Amino acid sequence: VGRGGFGVVYAVELPSLPGWGRVAVKRALSEVDAREVMAEVSNLRRCAHRDVLPLLGYCGAPRAACIVTALMRGGSLDDHLLLSPDARARLQKLGFKGTPGLSWSQRLSALCDAARALVHLHSNLILHRDVKTANILLD
Template sequence: MDEVSSLRRCAHRNVLPLLGYCGSPQAAGIVTALMRGGSLDDHLLLSPDARARLQQLGFKGTPGLSWSQRLSALCDAARALVHLHSNLILHRDVKTANILLDGALLPLQTAGGERRVYPEITRDCPRLL
């Protein structure tokens, strides 16, 4: 429930939204949108495994990104991290595999996984407020 609470605070246009969750100890889970474009990593590596993942997701376009799309994805990821940091959440696992793309190749940063809430940051770094 702590993670669900943190994810609710992360609502931002560049952060993968929380759609629902199951809090049952036997079947705990978090529901997010299916990102048919795979990860930024998939489009940068273009390996056979990456192509297979994109096909399984139902991606309809041509794998790979132009330099403009790459720059846009990185800028959007940076905006997502600024938003997370402003909510005192440090991601701790920022990498291209955690930047997911929708079917139109618009990126969203994942907020879950390796992240930690740091309420003491406000005491040590008041300028972050």
């Protein structure tokens, strides 16, 4: 469902996580050091908050390093702001039901949630370092 500097994100059904339905598995690119994955896992463990993506599992093996999180079927804030054909295709892959796009009050709500998440991260001495609309995920 996506690709970034860290790796590729897949939407999968994991029988070992009953009750979650499809989840997101972010698999590290081969050139990413497994220590980077474990550092992200450590940060996610420390920062549980309603506005931060929950960590459901991980694999630290060097050739299969990955992180499992909840799948945000609403895509990214970027998807709903751009409304490009690529954004619409991403939302369809995620299983988004509804009409893409956000009202001004929904945009403001998403930004307030993101701000609360950043305040929480900063209070735990964690800097996100890549805050952008493509990284603000919607449920």
